[in-house]
Amino acid sequence: MSAPRVLVVGGGIAGLSAAWGLSRRGFAVELFEQGPLPNPRASSHDEHRIIRHAYGELEGYAHMMPAAFRLWEALWAETGARHYDDLPVIYFMRGETPWYEPTRRSLDRLGIAHADIPLAEIPARFPMIEPAGLTRVMRTAGGGILYPVRILTDLVKLLGRRGVALHANTRVEAIDAEAGTLRTAAGTVRGDAVIVAAGAWAARLVPSLADAAVPSRQAVMFLAPPPELEAAWAAAPVMIDLGEESGTYTLPPRAGTRLKIGDHRFTRAGDPDGDRAGTDEDVARLLDAASRAWRGFDRYTVLERKACFYTVTEDERFILRREGARAWLCSACSGHGFKLGVLMGDAVAGAVAGERDAASLTRWAAGLDIPD
Ligand SMILES: Cc1cc2nc3c(=O)[nH]c(=O)nc-3n(C[C@H](O)[C@H](O)[C@H](O)COP(=O)(O)OP(=O)(O)OC[C@H]3O[C@@H](n4cnc5c(N)ncnc54)[C@H](O)[C@@H]3O)c2cc1C
Structure with missing residues (x-):
């Protein structure tokens, strides 16, 4: 049969x-x-895409991550190439956030290391980050970059x-x-x-x-850092800003990829068959957020502005x-x-x-x- x-x-x-x-x-x-x-x-x-155990209020997904990592490892074993960089993921908080407590709880339950970084250390350790307004910075293990x-x-x-x-x-x-x-x-x-x-x-x-789910057009920008920050970026971790106005995620330039910053605020609009070049309108909010999250954002060279799509559910x-x-x-x-x-x-x-x-x-x- x-x-x-x-x-x-x-x-x-x-x-x-x-x-x-x-x-x-x-x-x-x-x-x-x-x-x-x-x-x-x-x-x-x-x-690149971020992989992490830290999941805020969506705790059920944190508990899926060990199984996801096992499958990624099974894939690398079968294809013979491991397209993953194990890197710290650092969360920059600017004010109280409901994300912190459930994240800390699920990381503890999963045995994933995490620690707060003293705010006084931020300017020296992360010279690219705007320190004004930071209230807590958390370093987490168990994550990094996948190369899609x-x-x-x-x-x-x-x-x-x-x-x-x-x-x-x-x-x-x-x-x-x-x-x-x-x-x-x-x-x-x-x-x-x-x-x-x-x-x-x-x-x-x-x-x-x-x-239940609407397509959402999302902006990203690929950038070249100013020469004086190239070494800092080459050694940088994955960075996520959780501020209300500065909310962004940043992938450092690793393994031949470019430095990328993206916006996690959903647009809940657009047609996935439309043009994918990032327009002024696409990147307006991202530019504003980036200039709040990063120090001296105007010194960076924009290499590409891009729009991509996913569907978004309410929750x-x-x-x-x-x-x-x-x-x-x-x-x-x-x-x-x-x-x-x-x-x-x-x-x-x-x-x-x-x-x-x-x-x-x-x-x-x-x-x-x-x-x-
Ligand atoms: C800018 C951006 C940043 C992101 N960052 C992260 C991150 O850091 N970490 C993370 O985990 N996730 C991230 N995501 C989300 C993640 O990329 C998506 O959730 C995931 O890739 C969705 O995969 P998918 O296979 O469901 O959809 P897709 O990758 O879109 O695949 C669907 C495929 O179906 C094909 N298709 C559609 N209709 C038809 C049809 N009628 N006939 C034949 N083929 C069809 C499409 O052409 C497409 O190739 C990000 C997404 C974006 C856009």
């Missing part, structure tokens, strides 16, 4: 990881991607070697969740199950998602759920889904295999399972 066939829509981290998980479980897999593989328009496609373009590229090659049928430049026009089929311009493809991991485009295939939780008799939705959304994408893809593959029921998958993926 031939292996059950699963059709995966989307070649971002969630879809590729689902295909990897299905292939490991013995399924025949076909993956459909509307663009090239990997696709520069995917949310997952960038020079390299990860996606290796995953695509790995799936090819594993015999997954990869259909690049093949847009899925519709799915039939009851029949387990999908339609492309070439015709209908039959499977035993369909997984939709279509990122910011997912609601076009699963219209009910539109009520920033992921949506993994069963659709009809034969389809599954895997939406690792809300701007924190790369580090966990490998785990979400694997979990939906496990659900297709009957390893867990749909209700428990949905609850767990929403970060609602917090161990006693």
Whole structure:
């Protein structure tokens, strides 16, 4: 008897990881991607992404991180390349934040080292950071940088070697969740199950998602530091500013990547098929925040302004759920889904295999399972 066939829509981290998980479980897999593989328009496609255990009020996700790290290690073992730099992640707080207490609690429970850095040490240790207004600075272990373009590229090659049928430049026009089929311009493809991991485009295939998750256009800037700060940046950790006005995340220039600053305030607007060059309007808030978070921001050279997309739910939780008799939705959304994408893809593959029921998958993926 031939292996059950699963059709995966989307070649971002969630879809590729689902295909990897299905292939490991013995399924025949076909993956459909509307663009090239990997696709520069995917949310997952960038020079770097932050991975961390610190998760604030979304504590359930902190408790998923050990399993996510184990899967990343399994991936490196199979591809032969470890696209991860273990670096401290430093949080710069400017005023009281509800993020601190649950983070401290879950890091303690997980045995992840953390410590506050005396504010008096900040100017010497982090000369790029604006010290005015800081109320607490916390250093955490158990995190660092993932290198997504390299990860996606290796995953695509790995799936090819594993015999997954990869259909690049093949847009899925519709799915039939009851029949387990999908339609492309070439015709209908039959499977035993369909997984939709279509990122910011997912609601076009699963219209009910539109009520729960909206595409959000987000700005990032790649920068060259002034010469006098090059050495400091080369040794810099990942840095996250949690200030109301200065809220930003910063990835240092490591392993051939560029220095990047991004904005974690959601726009909840835009069309993922639109132009991706960062406009003046896209970067206006980011420029303002960057000039509050960093010292002497006007001395940096802007190399690129870029807009990218993800979907955002009201409470920033992921949506993994069963659709009809034969389809599954895997939406690792809300701007924190790369580090966990490998785990979400694997979990939906496990659900297709009957390893867990749909209700428990949905609850767990929403970060609602917090161990006693
Ligand atoms: C600027 C930015 C910074 C971020 N920073 C972090 C971070 O530091 N840490 C972190 O963990 N996460 C971060 N994220 C979030 C993370 O990147 C996303 O949550 C994650 O990549 C989502 O992966 P995905 O596979 O669900 O979606 P995507 O990567 O978007 O993949 C979906 C794929 O489906 C394809 N597709 C869509 N519709 C169809 C169709 N009809 N037919 C065929 N193919 C289709 C798309 O072309 C796309 O390639 C960030 C995101 C952005 C944009």
